[in-house]
Amino acid sequence: MERKTVVIGVTGGVAVYKALDVISRLRKKNIDVHVIMTESAGEFVNPLSFQSLSQNMVVTNMFDEPKHWEIQHISLAKKADLMLIVPATANIIGKVANGIADDMLSTTIMATHAPVVFAPAMNTNMYLNPIVQNNIQKLKDYGYKFIEPESGRLACGDVGAGKLADTELIADKVISMLYPIKDMSGKKVLVTAGPTWSLIDPVRFITNRSSGKMGYAIAEEARDRGAEVTLVSGPTSLKAPFGINTINITTNEEMLNEVLEHFNSQDIVIKAAAVADYKPVEYSQNKIKKASNELVLNFAKDTDILKKLGEIKQNQVLVGFAAESNDLISNAESKLKKKNLDYIVANDITSSDTGFQSSENRVIILTRDGEKLSLEKMSKREVAQKLFDIINDKHKEV
Ligand SMILES: Cc1cc2nc3c(=O)[nH]c(=O)nc-3n(C[C@H](O)[C@H](O)[C@H](O)COP(=O)(O)O)c2cc1C
The missing domain is CATH 3.40.50.10300 (CoaB-like)
Known part of the structure; x- marks a missing residue:
């Protein structure tokens, strides 16, 4: 099976640690995983956990000393067979929907031709805010994919939509997008x-x-x-x-x-x-x-x-x-x-x-x-x- 590369964008929400499980599931399928963390995500977890699990350097700052001659946001954008943003904050959804590319992650999303999948997670009021909903719709219209959040008890104590989708489901969806054996289509x-x-x-x-x-x-x-x-x-x-x-x-x-x-x-x-x-x-x-x-x-x-x-x-x-x-x-x-x-x-x-x-x-x-x-x-x-x-x-x- 041809080895695939997934670039995972990790943004600053409480569900940030769940991205580790998604990465571990993808690595078990021998998928090459590269992680880009936003500055806010770095406030929640240390990049080292992501580095150990993905077995690749975690990229955080766009202006870091480049490790290779390539410009990193372009090289990762080109390398990706798929980009997965997990968890996706209201902020990253809003930025991409409005053409903002002001850090490594948003710039890489803007620069890639690969399918981009968002797995949003946020407080219910944020998620149901019409501005966020409009941004999601706008991105869907452009062809970006979403793994819808679940309803449930959220970290803030509120109950409602906005809980990150099940990590197994997220990994399965990514794997099925990467390896679509379609020998049963039409059946x-x-x-x-x-x-x-x-x-x-x-x-x-x-x-x-x-x-x-x-x-x-x-x-x-x-x-x-x-x-x-x-x-x-x-x-x-x-x-x-x-x-x-x-x-x-x-x-x-x-x-x-x-x-x-x-x-x-x-x-x-x-x-x-x-x-x-x-x-x-x-x-x-x-x-x-x-x-x-x-x-x-x-x-x-x-x-x-x-x-x-x-x-x-x-x-x-x-x-x-x-x-x-x-x-x-x-x-x-x-x-x-x-x-x-x-x-x-x-x-x-x-x-x-x-x-x-x-x-x-x-x-x-x-x-x-x-x-x-x-x-x-x-x-x-x-x-x-x-x-x-x-x-x-x-x-x-x-
Ligand atoms: C404790 C804490 C938890 C947060 N949880 C979320 C969250 O689950 N979803 C979200 O969209 N924003 C959440 N935020 C707000 C984001 O961190 C904030 O919008 C930040 O600017 C996002 O930056 P990023 O999208 O570049 O990672 C949280 C903030 C704090 C301080």
Whole structure:
């Protein structure tokens, strides 16, 4: 993979330390990172932290003795494949929107042809100030990109919009802009993720240990390869990924309705959700009282959504997951046949370091024509990559 260079502009806001995490994530992807700090940013943190993490000299003063014969703001502007301003103050946004280039960072932004991404962070009143909003709009109109801040509790104690976006999301967005493998553009992919809830009464439900991480990783991989992705997700603690149509559901029935509504228009459907197999025969409208020593609930089979999709499928590539605690391969093989699937991803949930909740997985991918691909333990995102490599290779016509 060709090595890319990101120039990170760090400006003077309280979220300044979070830029370190973004840099560390980019460095893990072998991206060459150069940091320019404003004078105000230097009031919050010492450039040394940025220097150690980026493994490059941090540039602060435009009039420093040049380290090389090149003029630094021009050389960094030319070197950059992308510039990321994190955190971006109201001040830097205002300066760039109005053509001001009075320090190293604003001058480099002005001089670059690379895409420039701002991740703003500031007090809510500042962020919602119409002057700041107009500056943001003006920059967007010029083609500058923004990673919108979140709403939440801010450092000043106020609650509202202005909190720096999640650092993982910022790094992911930058990486996907730098390495856009678009071998799935034009394809429509539906992914299901997470558990479902089987409701007992207004306050109680039964669920399972699915974290949703596998399905979200698949959805993000498809998005980054150019597909139009719909993610139908049960309740998880994960954030809705950017650029993905995420539909939140709770029960098996809601999952079924959403999946059926989107199924016909899809090219690939991957059911990574752990959908409930059973639900209480009767849902109690009122909270069940603590009356007797024992409580007996009767459960009835709920809809097997995957099986239903296998029955109605036309040209869709249909992929299921088999989370098994015994006879992994034979159970997965019979599920693949019974449900008319094209692929099944089998994982052994008894292993404590992979599977449910974990960020890693060890799986075997079985194909319709009897092939078995055993993958070593790897991140769920890497499993997603392998899965799409196989599907794209075998189903070039899809
Ligand atoms: C403690 C403190 C926290 C600040 N936090 C922010 C902030 O989160 N966002 C922001 O836009 N400005 C913030 N400011 C104001 C900026 O530091 C100020 O506008 C400065 O001129 C920005 O300069 P720069 O954009 O060149 O880094 C803060 C100031 C102080 C003293």
